[in-house]
Amino acid sequence: MNRKREVQSSVKDESLIAKRRAQMIRGAVTLFKEKGFHRTTTREIAKASGFSIGTLYEYIRTKEDVLYLVCDSIYDEVHARFDALDIEKGSLEVLVTAIGHYYGLIDDMQDEFVVMYQESKSLPKDALQYVLNKEMEMVSLFEGLLADCAESGEVKLSPKEITLAAHHLFVQGQMWAFRRWALRDFTIEEFIELQTQFLLQGMAGEKITIQGVK
Template structure:
């Protein structure tokens, strides 16, 4: 199983020393930038527009970030921090299918709460500078690693049967399939409630879309 890694955080420089104020202003920037990136795309959005949408001047904006790419990086980092915070609640349920189901539910609920952020991240991540992109991709692997460890724990406990490679691939399935709720919302939300989507997708992830048994397995 892939070991847990610690990413080296990309530094976003600020001339302000008050950490609480930095967090507040950057939160405003993130909300404004996500709206603009969704509407216009990253490259067509200017830092001046982000400042205006956030509710302050361009001069104030540059006290908290240096480039437009910094704002995009902050959007990505916010997603991973939120997913990690929510899934960390389930530490006591490691190695159980119920814990795995709860983790999938929390993950998709996070996507529902941050659907614009998820969409922007995957549409625009390529625009990040190399150091920031490396960090974001490593955080993506860490997020998959959370599910990989859960799947492996369930296998070790005898609740499911998976090889190490199957657990690794299964983790990526969970990550990608859950994100459908953001990428395919134009279709899915006309046909399913959030609860229905979570229930049906979890069932398919755990039992397979067609429910076919492997050769040699008992019925």
């Protein structure tokens, strides 16, 4: 399994750690979104979190820990939401619900997702691996759902097509967070509706051939 990395803290009171880190994550996300991880200083993070630089370092060991904490908290939320869905076996209906929830989550946590996608490359190796694994878990979840649909005959997709479709789906989710400036005219509901349509049709229809294309 994908073992959670421990972020060391010299403070012992666990609930205090949780509270301070929540402050930290909130402050850091705003800053990272605005200026990026590298242009944000630890002093700024401390200030935005509402405490001093010294206190910040009571709860983390390195600046990168803050970024990791941000990424980790996103996946905690993702899991919380999906667990609430209580999925057993995939079907077109379940898939559509899952997509809706996933895109809804991204809408709720736009800043966090943008930060994660833009800045995760600055994570130390092991933390990056952890985050990528989490991402893969997410994609696999969709793959599983699609595979169930394929098995039950609801959709006709080869294994490769399933893989691609799952990534496709995942990436379109990112698009909502990333390209808001380009999608100002859409509500999240419209976006979900249209994306779902595209996807279902893309999977369902007959193969199409255009003649004369290289």
